[in-house]
Amino acid sequence: xxxxxxxRCLTAKTSPQKGRISLTxxxxxxxxxxxxxxxxxxSICEGASLFxxxxxxxxxxxxxxxxxxxxxxxxxxxxxxxxxxxQILGMEKKPDVTAAACRSISETVGSSxxxxxxxxxxxxxxxxxxxxxxxxxxKGIISSLNAAVRGASSLxxxxxxxxxxxxxxxxxxxxxxxxxxAEGVFRSVKAFSQSDGRWRYSSxxxxxxxxxxxxxxxxxAGIVSLASSELDQSLINTLKNDISKxxxxxxxxxxxxxxxxxxxxDGHEYQGPLSTTSSVLRGLTAFAAVTTGNLNLxxxxxxxxxxxxxxIGVPGDAKDFFYQIDALACLESNxxxxxxxxxxxxxxxxxxxxxxLKVRVTTVFGxxxxxxxxxxxxxxxxxxxxxxxxxxxxxxxxQVSGLHILNDLPESIDVGSYTFVFEVVLQEAEDEMVxxxxxxxxxxxxxxxxxxxxxxxxxxxxxxxGSIESQKKLDLAGKNAASLLANHLQKLRLSFQLTTPRxxxxxxxxxxxxxxxxxxxxxxxxxxxxxxxxxxxxxxxxLVEKFFYLSGKYDMELTVGDAAMENSLLVAIGHxxxxxxxxxxxxxxxxxxxxxxxxxxxxxxxxxxxxxxxxKRPPQELSLAFLGLTILPLLGFLIGLVRLGVNMKNFPTxxxxxxxxxxxxxxxxxxxxxxxxxxxxxxxxxxxxxxGFLGVFLVFVGHGxxxxxxxxxxxxxxx
Amino acid sequence: MGRASSKEDxxxxxxSLRSAYAATPLNLKIIDLYVGFAIFTALIQxxxxxxxxxxxxxxxxxxxLSCVGTAVLAVCLRIQxxxxxxxxxxxxxxxxxADFVLCNLVLHLVIMNxxx
Numbered sequence: 001x002x003x004x005x006x007x008r009c010l011t012a013k014t015s016p017q018k019g020r021i022s023l024t025x026x027x028x029x030x031x032x033x034x035x036x037x038x039x040x041x042x043s044i045c046e047g048a049s050l051f052x053x054x055x056x057x058x059x060x061x062x063x064x065x066x067x068x069x070x071x072x073x074x075x076x077x078x079x080x081x082x083x084x085x086x087q088i089l090g091m092e093k094k095p096d097v098t099a100a101a102c103r104s105i106s107e108t109v110g111s112s113x114x115x116x117x118x119x120x121x122x123x124x125x126x127x128x129x130x131x132x133x134x135x136x137x138x139k140g141i142i143s144s145l146n147a148a149v150r151g152a153s154s155l156x157x158x159x160x161x162x163x164x165x166x167x168x169x170x171x172x173x174x175x176x177x178x179x180x181x182a183e184g185v186f187r188s189v190k191a192f193s194q195s196d197g198r199w200r201y202s203s204x205x206x207x208x209x210x211x212x213x214x215x216x217x218x219x220x221a222g223i224v225s226l227a228s229s230e231l232d233q234s235l236i237n238t239l240k241n242d243i244s245k246x247x248x249x250x251x252x253x254x255x256x257x258x259x260x261x262x263x264x265x266d267g268h269e270y271q272g273p274l275s276t277t278s279s280v281l282r283g284l285t286a287f288a289a290v291t292t293g294n295l296n297l298x299x300x301x302x303x304x305x306x307x308x309x310x311x312i313g314v315p316g317d318a319k320d321f322f323y324q325i326d327a328l329a330c331l332e333s334n335x336x337x338x339x340x341x342x343x344x345x346x347x348x349x350x351x352x353x354x355x356x357l358k359v360r361v362t363t364v365f366g367x368x369x370x371x372x373x374x375x376x377x378x379x380x381x382x383x384x385x386x387x388x389x390x391x392x393x394x395x396x397x398x399q400v401s402g403l404h405i406l407n408d409l410p411e412s413i414d415v416g417s418y419t420f421v422f423e424v425v426l427q428e429a430e431d432e433m434v435x436x437x438x439x440x441x442x443x444x445x446x447x448x449x450x451x452x453x454x455x456x457x458x459x460x461x462x463x464x465x466g467s468i469e470s471q472k473k474l475d476l477a478g479k480n481a482a483s484l485l486a487n488h489l490q491k492l493r494l495s496f497q498l499t500t501p502r503x504x505x506x507x508x509x510x511x512x513x514x515x516x517x518x519x520x521x522x523x524x525x526x527x528x529x530x531x532x533x534x535x536x537x538x539x540x541x542x543l544v545e546k547f548f549y550l551s552g553k554y555d556m557e558l559t560v561g562d563a564a565m566e567n568s569l570l571v572a573i574g575h576x577x578x579x580x581x582x583x584x585x586x587x588x589x590x591x592x593x594x595x596x597x598x599x600x601x602x603x604x605x606x607x608x609x610x611x612x613x614x615x616k617r618p619p620q621e622l623s624l625a626f627l628g629l630t631i632l633p634l635l636g637f638l639i640g641l642v643r644l645g646v647n648m649k650n651f652p653t654x655x656x657x658x659x660x661x662x663x664x665x666x667x668x669x670x671x672x673x674x675x676x677x678x679x680x681x682x683x684x685x686x687x688x689x690x691x692g693f694l695g696v697f698l699v700f701v702g703h704g705x706x707x708x709x710x711x712x713x714x715x716x717x718x719x
Numbered sequence: 720m721g722r723a724s725s726k727e728d729x730x731x732x733x734x735s736l737r738s739a740y741a742a743t744p745l746n747l748k749i750i751d752l753y754v755g756f757a758i759f760t761a762l763i764q765x766x767x768x769x770x771x772x773x774x775x776x777x778x779x780x781x782x783x784l785s786c787v788g789t790a791v792l793a794v795c796l797r798i799q800x801x802x803x804x805x806x807x808x809x810x811x812x813x814x815x816x817a818d819f820v821l822c823n824l825v826l827h828l829v830i831m832n833x834x835x
Contacts, residue, residue, distance in 0.1 A: 618771035630764065641749065678832070702817055
């Protein structure tokens with residue numbers, strides 16, 4: 001299951017079926033062990049990688065990448081790249097793309113200020129779009145290009161001008177265009193070459209690159225085709241030497257792919273391996289087209305270059321896409337040996353489903369290969385690295401599907417991961433010249449199957465005697481609800497047998513027994529094996545401290561899993577009641593269980609405010625009774641006054657003092673009333689304000705009446 | 720013999736006090752009656768507090784203190800008005816009464832504020 005996902009991930013880029021990876025994981029598939037397996041399988045894949053030819057996923061990606069921006073492409077170069085890509089992939093011309101191309105082409109061609117570079121790309125695009133160019137315009141182009149050739153000083157000047165002339169010649173069948181002094185031009189271009197096979201861009205720039213070599217080769221091929229007479233053969237031969245020297249500088253990746261790369265000197269000028277290799281291939285192919293006799297390019301190097309381009313998968317950038325497709329088209333062009341690619345639709349085989357091994361051999365674009373045979377020459381696993389597990393056999397070719405099939409996997413192939421080695425043999429002798437197949441192709445295959453689980457049982461044993469206390473048979477494929485009892489003096493033994501479909505012993509990646517206490521504390525034990533028999537013995541006497549002295553019900557869960565196992569399982573076996581002794585003082589506490597994160601950050605319990613209990617008030621009747629009692633002394637006072645014989649004789653008789661007297665008493669009464677209001681509803685400031693007025697009034701009035709009384713009593717005393 | 724005589728003495732003392740008191744002028748008797756009334760009111764409030772507890776304490780205090788304060792002011796007035804007191808000869812009774820009224824008013828303002 002895991003390997004299936006692994007290989008699907010690896011081939012997802014190049015696989016035509018965009019199947020969804022079904023996530024029917026069990027818990028164990030996510031565990032750390034499973035991840036390590038993934039890493040292991042990937043590392044195996046590294047050594048023996050699989051290259052898929054160009055397929056429909058490329059075509060759909062091309063439609064997405066090469067889109068018109070506001071009705072036209074950014075530049076003529078991009079116009080050409082888009083058209084060429086669609087042409088190579090066999091996608092039909094879209095009218096809006098063609099119309100946009102024709103617009104820019106006619107604009108460039110018609111303008112007299114176009115540089116040779118613009119004209120070059122316009123003509124290149126036109127070779128695909130096939131727009132009509134006016135007589136006058138083409139004449140103008142020819143003359144300007146000829147002038148450019150004469151005045152060229154750098155490699156790129158030569159490239160654009162010569163290239164433009166070649167294209168015009170192809171498009172304009174009637175005019176016979178020739179280069180004046182072709183040999184002179186050839187030599188001036190050749191002057192840029194260096195001894196290691198690389199080329200410089202100009203005479204003042206010392207930096208050389210393989211990218212420039214590709215350009216130079218294309219230019220020289222153009223010169224040869226434009227020459228009116230045969231060029232000196234020695235010149236061509238020196239060029240062949242340069243090419244072989246260039247191939248000496250080819251670089252290699254671990255998976256057997258080859259590429260050309262330049263040193264990174266100036267970031268501006270640097271072209272990555274993809275564009276450099278693509279440029280070199282273009283130049284090579286162009287040169288091979290114009291020379292007689294072959295270039296003697298080593299076939300395995302061509303295959304390595306093809307694998308380099310296929311190994312990219314589907315590029316995400318339009319320019320990278322063009323470089324890849326253009327280079328692969330050069331490889332199919334018959335000028336160089338055509339590489340044949342061996343690919344497998346699926347590298348995961350199931351023994352249960354009786355999958356057959358299917359191999360396809362095609363060209364880089366997925367076209368049919370010539371008659372050939374595919375032989376399986378060896379199968380190696382991690383256990384038998386040197387000895388092959390299978391004998392050499394030929395795969396049967398099925399005409400209908402175009403696949404080479406091996407119907408039944410040999411008995412020696414059990415579940416697990418293998419490296420299969422294939423060899424491709426061409427059946428017709430003349431194809432040997434045309435095609436190149438490579439010597440041997442290593443592919444990593446993963447085989448899965450159903451593992452038989454038998455004789456599974458769980459037993460409680462008495463420690464000393466080893467006698468069986470209780471025994472339960474388990475059905476690991478179905479439901480189990482074993483209920484066991486044990487104390488710390490006993491042992492638990494779990495045992496089962498695992499057998500592969502071919503009858504061999506099998507050691508899975510994961511064989512765990514998990515005991516989970518009711519308080520969520522978990523313990524995991526690995527089930528060890530000897531051959532087919534898997535056994536785990538838990539001696540509770542030694543485990544008492546590990547279990548933190550927690551007695552109670554433990555749930556048991558068995559996990560058996562492996563990438564090659566189609567029936568990996570995670571089953572609950574049942575539960576066991578463990579009776580362990582009491583924990584001593586210094587015993588370690590079980591670790592705190594992780595808190596459910598939602599409860600920690602969730603809302604807390606609501607706090608209700610507890611108000612201060614109001615004081616106990618006395619019953620209202622009692623309070624009212626005492627209110628009455630308080631009035632009593634006042635009554636007593638009044639009665640006493642009457643008994644004493646209080647009189648009002650001293651009250652002044654004259655009107656002024658009398659009024660004063662009355663007002664005095666009224667004033668005091670008013671102040672007391674003010675106090676009552678103060679208690680009931682006024683606040684202090686209002687009271688004080690009122691009191692201020694009343695006080696002043698009272699003082700004035702009181703002074704009046706009292707001074708009159710004083711004067712009266714003084715007069716009486718003196719008299 | 721001693722007990723009987725102390726009892727007789729107490730009775731004789733009480734009678735002589737009573738007759739002497741009858742001689743005091745009327746205005747002083749009025750003031751005395753007022754003081755008695757005030758103190759009696761305070762006592763009733765204290766008894767009430769003893770029964771029901773001292774919540775709210777501020778009310779109790781203001782009640783008791785108003786009674787006690789006014790009694791004290793009345794006693795001051797009696798001292799000042801009493802003709803037999805040579806110290807206050809120059810102070811007229813009306814003036815003393817005006818002081819008494821003013822102080823009482825201030826006292827009762829504070830008491831009303833504190834009453835709550």
